[in-house]
Structure formats: C-alpha cells, structure tokens
Amino acid sequence: MKERPIGPKIFSLNRYLKDRVGETWMIIAFVMVLLLPFIVGAGLYLKSRILLQEHSIWTLLVSGNWNPQKGEFGLAPFIVSSLWVTALAVLIAVPVSLLSAIHLTQYARKWFLNAMHPVIDILAGLPSVIYGVWGVLVVVPFVKRLAEWFDISVSGYSILAGAIVLAIMIIPFILNILIEVFRTIPEELTEASLSLGATHWQTIKRVLLRKAVTGIISAVVLGVSRAFGETIAVLMVVGNVVHIPKGAFQPGYPLPALIANNYGEMLSIPRYEAALMLSALVLFSVVLLFNFASRIAIVQFEKRV
Amino acid sequence: MSETIKINIRDLNLHAGKNHILKNVNISVPKNKITVILGPSGCGKTTLLKTLNRLTDLNPEIRVTGSIQIDEEDILHTTSDIHDIRKRMGLLSQRPYPLPMSIFNNVAFGLKISGRRRKKILHKRVEHYLRQASLWDEVQHRLREPAISLSIGQQQRLCLARGLAVDPDIILADEPTSALDPVSSAAIEEKFIELKNNYTIVVVTHILRQARRIADHVVFMYMGEVVEQGPAAEILHNPQMEKTRQYLNGAFY
Known part of the structure; x- marks a missing residue:
C-alpha cells in the first residue's frame, strides 16, 4: 500500500511549532518546581544575613538568651522546644499507626479496611485550627490532670499537650502510607512464611516488618516533616513561654510558633526580622537535611532486603 | 495394590463468597x-494446593467442607x-x-522459628539442604548476601531448600517452573525425580510436556471438578473422558 502524501507544509509547521511550545512549557514548569526550594532557601538566607554577620551561627543556635530589645537572639529555647514536641509526637504516632496498619491489613476484614479509608481521609483533611481548639478543650485539661496525678501543678499548656495534638494530626498521614506499604507486600510472601510453620505473628515480625522497613522509614519521615513545621494547632496548646524546656509538662515555644506569633508585630526592633528569618531558615534546613538523611537510609535498606 | 495413599481428599468443596x-x-x-x-488456568488447581496447606484459612470468605x-489424619478437622x-x-x-533476609537465613528460617538456634547445627542443616537443592556450590561463599541478589532460577532452588529444611514429607509445587528459563526448569524437574524417593510430590502445572516428563500419577481438573485421574501412562496416552482427550490434543488451555 502506498503511503498517503504529507499535507501542505504550512500545517505540519504549525504542528511542529505546537510540539516545541508544549515541550518548552513543560520544561519551564519543571525547572520552576525544581528551583522553588532553592529560591525559598536563598530568600531566607538573604533576609537573615545581617544577623549572621554580627554573630556566629553557632552562638545563635546554642545560646538560650532571647532578649530582642537588648539585641540578644539565642534560638536554643525554640529549637529545643521544636525537637521535644516533634520527637514526642512521633514517638506517640508511629507505634499507634504501625499497629493499626498491621491490624487493618493483616487481621481485619476487607470491608472494614475499606470503611476506614474515608475516616482516615477526613482526619487528614481537617483544618489544623480545629485540632488546636479541640486540643485546648480536651488535651490541655487532660495533661493538667495527668500532671496532678504525678503531683505536679501546671496549667496543662505544655510540650506534652502539643505533642499529643500533633501526634493525632500526623497519624492519618503515617497510617495512610503504612497501609499502602503493607498492602503492596505480595500475599505469597506471607504464604511462604506460614508454609514453613511460622505463626501469623512470627510472619509479621520477621518477614513483613522487614520487607516494609523502607516504607516505614518514608512514613516516619513524612510524619516528622509535618510535625516539625506544624504551626497553629501546636501554638494554641504549647504555652509559648521562652525558656529551654526540661520536661514534657513544661510549656515550650517551638520555632513555627515563634515566627507566626511575632512576624509583623515587633519589627521596629532592630534585627528582629532577621532573627525570625534565621529561625525560618533553621526550620527549613532541618526538614531538608532530615529528608536527605532518610533517602540515604532507604537506599541502604533497599540493598539489604 | 502395592502403593500406599499419602493424601486422600474426599468430597472437598470450596466456596469463596458466592463462587463455588x-x-x-x-x-x-x-x-x-x-x-x-493438570488443567487449564482457573480450574482451581492453585486453590486446591492452598487448601492442602490450610492457607485458605487466611481468607475469611472461604468456606471448605469435606475431608x-x-x-x-483429617487436616481440615483436627486438633493438631x-x-x-x-x-x-x-x-x-x-x-x-x-x-527479605540473607541466603543463609532463608534456609534457616524454618529452623529458627521452631526454636533451633545453635549456630553449629544451623550451619550444618543449611549446608545440607542447600546441597539437596543443588545450590550449595553456587552460594557457599555468599551466604550472608541478601537472597534477592540471586538469579530467579537460583531463588527458586533456594525456596526449595527452604521448604525442605523444615523436614516435610510432602512437597507441594504450584507451577514451579513457569517463571524459569529452560535450564533452571530442567534442574527443578530433575530434582523432583530425585526427591520422590523420600517425599510425596504434588505438582500443579499446565505444561503438558512437563507432565509427560515427570508424572507418575495424573489428575485432570476442569472448572473446579476432577475429570479423570490415574497412572500417568493411562491418562496421558489413553484418556477415557472426552474433555481430557480434547485438552491433551491442545483443543484448549
């Protein structure tokens, strides 16, 4: 069969032009997305540079003195608070999510898992201010009671309250990933383990959890990243007192709360804006570094199992 | 009759939800x-194997009756x-x-979970079963490497070694060569012929030539029913049922 002749040249030119334009658009969009983190990072750096020229980054990070009027901008109270709240939240959220995911994928019936999906999505979609209000109404009094039980008298606005609210907020995200992780493990692997005489629990512990390890890391990283940066809900229950917290019942003042509470208010104080930008840069870098570290960990584990 | 019956399946019915x-x-x-x-895809061969191993317990929608x-010992109704x-x-x-573990631990898995942990004994057993699966020579210097670093053919022999290591008397194989190259397939088939002196082997397959090469006894299944069964020579060369004849002549797969 003879091939049909190509149409008039003007049409094909048009066609190629469209093709080129389409391709270029995609590259531009892609580069923009790729550059975004660098642009954000560079902006924060430029804004905080004045402060960094006057003090070394190290003293700013480890100093506990926060007196903007005197020109002292030690970020340690905020960094320590952030670490406390995030670590506690992840410590609460990961075991709960992991056990739930195992139950839902290994023991529960299919319809139950299907019914859980919308519940998890609703939890993930609730605005964080709602969690904050709920935290003030429920979690803060609960923590106060709990502290009294230990013979400690506090207001309840504390690191622990922030961590509990945060944990509840990140559970749906972690749980969603974990369910997917366990669902994608082939059933034959479970069958292989069972056929060797392993009990269901031995199979979960020795085979499925090992197989899921990279997915579990990803889920934890997502949880940490979200928890570290979450602002409103934590700010509402954590107390916002500038000091280096020494216990879970003490109030804290995490980095995001510092920025949200103060930006735009006391900017007449010299270097104040730069200090807030620096804390934003710290927040940004920690999340970035954490993500990099986890990438490396995941690659290492993937080689092993 | 000189032969003893190892597995005796009687009036077995399996429902998954509404499907019989x-x-x-x-x-x-x-x-x-x-x-x-033997039988075409979807005739229930794989399900039958899983029922033998009680893996059907995993799915709460499955109901099994019969024995x-x-x-x-009736394994469907047992106190064991x-x-x-x-x-x-x-x-x-x-x-x-x-x-998801090392080559060594794959074979040692069954031993370890039943509480045998003595290093020396474990090592001896692992070597023994890897030799039985004709894999020892290829892996003896890389026992600590992850099992997925092996080729597919080696992995299948590893799975065989792993299965033998729990000291079974039956081997159930579900189309064990369907993902393998011809050389690995032949290795597995030879292994089966060698192993049948000590084990009772049940192989599910839809490869007719494979059945001709290794079968002593043939069961032909179609749409969840057993059409015909008997000694390999009789079923493969002189089938009594029309369906079996059609299948053997390649009328359907």
Missing part, C-alpha cells in the same frame, strides 16, 4: 510418587497445631518469593 470453586473433589495421592495436577486425610501441619508440606510457588 472446588466441586466434590476426590483425589488419592500415592506416596513417594509425583502426582501432577483431606494425610496419613489417616495448624503450624505443625503446614510444616509437613513444603510449598513452592509460581514465582520464587525469597524472604
């Missing part, structure tokens, strides 16, 4: 022979520990699924 998957299945599997279950007697029953059967699946 196995219908009044009666099969006698002779001891120390290779029994090949499966292994050495006179289900995990001990499963250990009496080594399972080889269509594709190898090595456990």
